[in-house]
Amino acid sequence: MHDIKEIRKDIDAFKKALEKRFIDIDYEKLKSLDILNRELIQKKEILEREKKDISKSKDETLFEKSKNISQSIDKIIEEQKKIKFDLDKILSNIPNIPHKDVPYGKDENDNVEIKRYGKIRKFEFVPKSHYELGEKLCMLDFDLASKTTGTRFVFVKKKLALLERAISNFMLDTHISKNGYEEISPPLLASENSMYGTGQLPKFENDQFEVKLEEGSDRKFLIPTAEVILTNIVRNTMMDLKSLPLRFVASTPCFRKEAGSYGKDTKGMIRQHQFYKVELVSIVEQNKCLVELERMTNCATRILDLLELPYRKMILCSGDMGFSAEKTYDIEVWIPSEKKYREISSCSSCSTFQATRMKTRYKDQNKETLFVGTLNGSGLAVGRTLIAILENYQEKDGSITIPKVLRPYMNNLERISLN
RNA sequence: GGAGAGAUGGCUGAGCGGUUGAAAGCACCGGUCUUGAAAACCGGCAAAGGGGCAACUCUUUCCUGGGUUCGAAUCCCAGUCUCUCCGCCA
Numbered sequence: 047m048h049d050i051k052e053i054r055k056d057i058d059a060f061k062k063a064l065e066k067r068f069i070d071i072d073y074e075k076l077k078s079l080d081i082l083n084r085e086l087i088q089k090k091e092i093l094e095r096e097k098k099d100i101s102k103s104k105d106e107t108l109f110e111k112s113k114n115i116s117q118s119i120d121k122i123i124e125e126q127k128k129i130k131f132d133l134d135k136i137l138s139n140i141p142n143i144p145h146k147d148v149p150y151g152k153d154e155n156d157n158v159e160i161k162r163y164g165k166i167r168k169f170e171f172v173p174k175s176h177y178e179l180g181e182k183l184c185m186l187d188f189d190l191a192s193k194t195t196g197t198r199f200v201f202v203k204k205k206l207a208l209l210e211r212a213i214s215n216f217m218l219d220t221h222i223s224k225n226g227y228e229e230i231s232p233p234l235l236a237s238e239n240s241m242y243g244t245g246q247l248p249k250f251e252n253d254q255f256e257v258k259l260e261e262g263s264d265r266k267f268l269i270p271t272a273e274v275i276l277t278n279i280v281r282n283t284m285m286d287l288k289s290l291p292l293r294f295v296a297s298t299p300c301f302r303k304e305a306g307s308y309g310k311d312t313k314g315m316i317r318q319h320q321f322y323k324v325e326l327v328s329i330v331e332q333n334k335c336l337v338e339l340e341r342m343t344n345c346a347t348r349i350l351d352l353l354e355l356p357y358r359k360m361i362l363c364s365g366d367m368g369f370s371a372e373k374t375y376d377i378e379v380w381i382p383s384e385k386k387y388r389e390i391s392s393c394s395s396c397s398t399f400q401a402t403r404m405k406t407r408y409k410d411q412n413k414e415t416l417f418v419g420t421l422n423g424s425g426l427a428v429g430r431t432l433i434a435i436l437e438n439y440q441e442k443d444g445s446i447t448i449p450k451v452l453r454p455y456m457n458n459l460e461r462i463s464l465n
Numbered sequence: 466g467g468a469g470a471g472a473u474g475g476c477u478g479a480g481c482g483g484u485u486g487a488a489a490g491c492a493c494c495g496g497u498c499u500u501g502a503a504a505a506c507c508g509g510c511a512a513a514g515g516g517g518c519a520a521c522u523c524u525u526u527c528c529u530g531g532g533u534u535c536g537a538a539u540c541c542c543a544g545u546c547u548c549u550c551c552g553c554c555a
Contacts, residue, residue, distance in 0.1 A: 051514095084514095084515065084516090087514075087515055087524080088515065088516075088523095088524095090515095090524080091514095091515065091516090091523060091524045091525090092523090092524095094523090094524060094525085095523070095524075097535085097536090098524090098536085100535065100536085101483075101535055101536040102483080102484085102536085103535095104483075104535080104536085105535090106535080108535075109534095109535040109536095110535085111535090112535045112536085113534095113535070115535095116535090264545075283475095284475055284512095285475095286475080409475085409493090413493090413494075413510090415512085
């Protein structure tokens with residue numbers, strides 16, 4: 047959420063900064079609502095002052111007048127609330143301003159590759175897709191999932207289920223013991239406030255699974271990413287400067303409706319309604335966001351290095367970035383069957399955008415109250431890592447070699463094959 | 466699910482319907498003292514919003530939302546959350 051005071055100072059600069067985002071904002075309306083809002087506040091405060099004086103004087107002859115003032119105040123408040131509501135509605139739908147490092151561009155085609163890592167394996171046979179391999183091994187079952195649940199779900203079975211668990215544990219252990227993150231096993235439901243805090247609401251309600259509880263109770267949502275919960279840990283708090291930075295990691299299922307991606311990646315487990323993801327979240331002093339973003343991205347790529355999977359690092363263009371992000375790196379892993387790189391991690395700095403929504407602040411050395419910076423990144427998406435391992439480590443007979451670092455997590459199993 | 470108790474500033478914790486934005490303590494900041502530190506003593510210390518170039522000033526805020534009243538942290542109603550006891554249960 048942007049501060050209207052900052053916008054007011056230089057609305058043209060604000061407009062310009064957001065041009066890169068390709069979104070429609072009614073700036074004239076924003077401006078006029080802001081002015082109207084402040085006018086009403088002033089009117090109200092003058093009357094309140096008057097009322098307060100009467101009350102203090104305890105002069106009974108003025109009590110009747112005070113009553114009348116109350117009525118006028120009520121009217122003004124009602125009007126002002128409406129204006130403020132409209133104003134907030136516009137504000138809460140404006141995305142974060144892209145950092146100046148962010149390349150200009152409309153969509154994913156304009157993302158810029160920074161560097162490639164690892165060696166792409168040369169196959170002496172035509173590499174199969176992960177779903178062909180998984181189904182042949184009888185360890186990925188999409189039909190069964192559509193029977194019990196519906197489309198965009200999958201059963202992972204036997205040794206692949208073990209592999210999935212191994213991937214998750216390996217990532218967690220690495221982030222905890224090597225990268226300095228604190229392990230969390232969080233709730234998988236988030237309140238409406240939490241969803242607002244990280245920016246999923248109000249704009250992206252359509253992507254969320256809402257859970258029906260009792261009639262009249264507060265709304266709850268299945269988390270689309272652990273980012274929601276991990277970041278909201280600090281919602282509405284005054285942080286101790288000494289406690290920063292905070293770094294959390296969690297491995298959780300994530301739930302997304304994937305509305306608007308009908309017909310996209312329908313085959314296989316690239317895009318599911320439910321998937322595991324190891325999530326990294328950092329809470330930092332606001333001027334340390336970009337340094338932390340580099341650090342976090344390195345924590346994510348380290349996993350791929352250890353798994354010996356080829357990948358490339360991308361910086362997202364302005365048009366492809368998420369709502370709350372000021373700067374985002376995507377990590378894309380090589381998928382042999384598609385002969386292309388696919389997203390396996392996304393690391394973003396949200397600057398103070400989420401903190402202003404969450405009201406998370408700290409006092410710096412000068413005792414000035416500032417909003418914290420928040421960052422989140424996948425470290426990594428477990429399901430897609432499973433896919434990458436299946437495809438990159440496949441053998442001609444359809445068996446899968448297990449990456450060395452994962453073997454300790456799988457009773458030293460070296461290979462997954464049909465038997 | 467049944468029965469109670471509670472929610473106050475960064476934290477702990479007082480608070481007869483009218484100088485209570487809120488005692489006290491802790492923490493924090495500044496100063497005196499000290500070779501330095503600690504202790505002691507003195508002083509400062511909430512947030513949000515509005516107006517002003519500024520010094521400054523005004524309004525709001527004691528969980529949230531309604532209500533009573535000239536006036537509410539204090540009284541009434543509803544809700545949320547927390548805690549204790551009982552029951553049930555992974």
